[in-house]
Amino acid sequence: xxxxxxxxxxxxxxxxxxxxxxxxxxxxxxxxxxxxxxxxxxxxxxxxxxxxxxxxxxxxxxxxxxxxxxxxxxxxxxxxxxxxxxxxxxxxxxxxxxxxxxxxxxxxxxxxxxxxxxxxxxxxxxxxxxxxxxxxxxxxxxxxxxxxxxxxxxxxxxxxxxxxxxxxxxxxxxxxxxxxxxxxxxxxxxxxxxxxxxxxxxxxxxxxxxxxxxxxxxxxxxxxxxxxxxxxxxxxxxxxxxxxxxxxxxxxxxxxxxxxxxxxxxxxxxxxxxxxxxxxxxxxxxxxxxxxxxxxxxxxxxxxxxxxxxxxxxxxxxxxxxxxxxxxxxxxxx
Numbered sequence: 001x002x003x004x005x006x007x008x009x010x011x012x013x014x015x016x017x018x019x020x021x022x023x024x025x026x027x028x029x030x031x032x033x034x035x036x037x038x039x040x041x042x043x044x045x046x047x048x049x050x051x052x053x054x055x056x057x058x059x060x061x062x063x064x065x066x067x068x069x070x071x072x073x074x075x076x077x078x079x080x081x082x083x084x085x086x087x088x089x090x091x092x093x094x095x096x097x098x099x100x101x102x103x104x105x106x107x108x109x110x111x112x113x114x115x116x117x118x119x120x121x122x123x124x125x126x127x128x129x130x131x132x133x134x135x136x137x138x139x140x141x142x143x144x145x146x147x148x149x150x151x152x153x154x155x156x157x158x159x160x161x162x163x164x165x166x167x168x169x170x171x172x173x174x175x176x177x178x179x180x181x182x183x184x185x186x187x188x189x190x191x192x193x194x195x196x197x198x199x200x201x202x203x204x205x206x207x208x209x210x211x212x213x214x215x216x217x218x219x220x221x222x223x224x225x226x227x228x229x230x231x232x233x234x235x236x237x238x239x240x241x242x243x244x245x246x247x248x249x250x251x252x253x254x255x256x257x258x259x260x261x262x263x264x265x266x267x268x269x270x271x272x273x274x275x276x277x278x279x280x281x282x283x284x285x286x287x288x289x290x291x292x293x294x295x296x297x298x299x300x301x302x303x304x305x306x307x308x309x310x311x312x313x314x315x316x317x318x319x320x321x322x323x324x325x326x327x328x329x330x331x332x333x334x
Contacts, residue, residue, distance in 0.1 A: 001028065001078050001120070001231055009033040009063055009072075009109065010082030010124075012043025014185045015177075019080065019223045020045060024052050026227070033072050033083065036060040044184050063105030070112040078120040078230055081109050084157070087188045088128070088150045088275065089334035095149035102153035103160060110164045110172070118171070122229050123161040125176040125239065126154050127215065127284050136247070137287035140176070140239045147279050158239070165237045173235035175225060178243035178286045182219030182310065183317035188333045190250055191216070191311070194257050195318045200329040204266040208273030210251035215243045215286040218301035218310035228295040235294060243286020244299045246307060253307075260312045261319075272332055 006023055010016040011032030023030045034042050042058055061068035063083045073079060084102045085091070091098050106123060113121045130138050131145025146152030164170040181191040190207070197205040225242035229235045248256075251267070258265035274280075291297045301310040318324055 003029070004077035004119070005029045005031060005075055006078050006080060006230070007031045007033055007073055007076040008080045008082065010084065012041075012045055013082065014044065015180055015219060015222055016082045017044035017048065017184060018182070018219050019082070019226050020056070021048055021052050022223050022227070024055050031057040031059055031072065031076060033059050033061060035083075036062055063108060064100050066108040066111065069108040070116070073109070073112045073116055073118065076118065078122070079109060079113060079118055080122045080226055080230060081106065082124045084124065084154070086126070086150065087186070087334060088148045089188070091148050091150035091153070093334065098149050098153040099156075103156040106157040106160055110161060110170060114164060114168050114170050120230060120236070121161070121170065121172045122226060123158065123172055123174050125158045125174050126151070127176060127178040127243065127286065128281060129155045129158060129176070130284065132281050133283040133285060136283065136285040137245060138241070138285060139287040140241055140290055147281055148275070171236045173229050173237070174239040175229045176239055176241050177222045177225065178215040178217050178241065178284060180217045180219055180222045182314050183323070186333065187327050187329070191253065191257065191314065192318065192327070194254050195261070195315050196324065196327045196329040198258065198261055198263055198265065199315070199318050199324050202329070203264060204268050205254070206268050206270035206273065207250065207254065208270060208275070209280055210267065211249060211282070212280060213247045213249050213283050213285065214253070215245070215247055215284050216253070216307055216310070217242060217244050217299065218306070221299040221301055225291065225295070225297055228297040232295050238294065240291050240294065241286045241288055242291055242297070243288050244302045244306065245286055245288045246303050247283070247285035248307065256308055257311055257315065260308055261315050270332070
């Protein structure tokens with residue numbers, strides 16, 4: 001995809017902004033699709049270095065609008081489709097918006113890709129589509145379970161993407177990142193929740209369930225996964241896990257964060273942060289062999305030491321007062 005034009009949807013978000021910046025730094029011609037708003041905000045791209053922004057074309061729109069999506073995609077060779085609603089608690093509150101954004105938005109991208117003859121579409125999935133692990137590590141053949149409206153909408157979007165590959169030979173690849181973390185992540189996610197509370201001087205922090213396990217993936221590894229999937233012909237028609245192949249509980253993660261930040265920690269259970277019992281995903285642990293074999297991708301931040309390194313980089317970013325000021329540590333963010 002060198003010397004080709006790349007469109008990144010959701011470029012204003014956490015992973016999307018990191019991906020956009022890395023693509024520009026690697027010399028790609030990038031168009032960033034950001035959510036239109038009256039403040040003319042580009043989300044996290046507003047804080048990107050000036051040398052990034054001057055080499056970036058920005059298109060403001062909404063993935064729910066098929067006409068705007070098609071217009072944004074004109075002249076592009078590859079689409080990295082990240083735009084979606086991702087907060088699980090909010091999906092209990094407003095599931096209709098998840099269908100519109102995640103399923104219909106993905107359909108709009110696929111329809112335009114088919115009509116415009118786009119060379120590659122990389123659709124973003126999530127490890128949440130697996131639900132609680134029926135076996136570990138979880139490979140791409142694991143059954144899919146919609147345990148929240150969010151995960152159900154992502155299953156629908158994934159299947160829509162695969163249907164376009166099978167029905168129309170649309171060159172679609174599906175990247176399935178496990179729990180990505182890092183600088184800029186929303187405080188609705190557990191790692192920023194812990195870090196922002198500790199960075200604000202709290203010793204007793206509020207969390208939901210402590211026993212579930214996750215496979216945390218540092219954002220730099222996730223970004224490298226996207227670029228690898230985009231550039232691999234072998235990825236077309238495939239679903240590919242991007243994960244660290246390291247399982248850790250939420251409680252142990254909190255203790256690791258306290259360790260790298262050099263503070264003592266006391267955890268208090270907060271009922272409002274608990275998912276409904278049958279909706280909680282109790283265990284996630286990625287099998288990343290397919291990514292290694294097809295893409296030659298593997299995590300730089302793997303294992304316990306890699307996790308600690310990533311947590312340190314993340315905590316250092318949040319400890320910057322200018323960054324921390326953009327978060328509301330005292331408010332539970334659904």
